[in-house]
Amino acid sequence: MHLTAKEDIEAPMDKVFAALTDFETIERQALRRGVEVRRTDSIAEVAPGMSWNTRFKFRGKSRDADIKLRECYEPERLVFHTKVGGLEAETRIEMVALSRARTRVNIDSELQPKTLSARLLVQSLKLAKGGIDKRFRKRIALFAKDLENRLRAQG
Template identity: 40%
Template sequence: MKLTATEDLDLPADRAFALLTDTPYFERQLLRRGIEVTRTAEGAGPEDLRWQVAYKPVPQIDGADLWIVEHAPPGRLVMGAKSGGFTLDLVAEVTALSRRQCRLSVKAELSASGLRNTAALAALRLKAPAIGKTFSEQVGRVARDAERRARDRETAQATSE
């Protein structure tokens, strides 16, 4: 199953990429939503980061392993995730439209291995339009949140001067 979403941001591309790849911020956001996040590997660069995540209220769902495949500022982030027989590949690209605007394009591809998981994925494909809409809305929320955080930082810097 492939999902895509695109959002325009009123931020310079390098600033947007920095906000969108702020891993400590996103770890805190997941924890606030009841998702247990544990860093399982750290290293010199972003590509060395790995996480184990689990949704506490639903213990029947296996946790997922997440990792960064490619971190190429200011424009490309590739992440991978695996849970049970499912694999997710996520590609986020930030493209400069002007000095003060950029476009965030996110592509996700979910694949399955094994008969049971393939059947479950086939069932999900029946709901692809609704899932695609939710995916686009979530990417939009992340984009608006990045713009808000940028404005908050600018306001904080202006008041401290």
């Protein structure tokens, strides 16, 4: 299953990339939303190999997700690989400078089931694809707006 979204942010591309790789801030935001987050690597700078273990509730059950930064090409691309049970996802975040002060962020996520239960989950998601797409885009739009506001506040 494929999910895509794109948002324009009123900020230079290098600042958007820096905000998207400010993982400490992102970890704190996740904690405020009830997601347990734990770094599982010892890499000091933003680089492939960074990894996290998270725990969150989905459909009434506690789920564990392992997230790994696979690629990092500053300032234009990040690629994450996520495993949640029998489901794997590859998420690409690409930035394109539209002007000096405006950046387009493209997010592309591909879900791949690896077990029968994951296939059943993805199949049920596909049946509700219109609603899932809409919620995904709305969530990305909210994230982009929050990011833009944070960057504006920083000056």
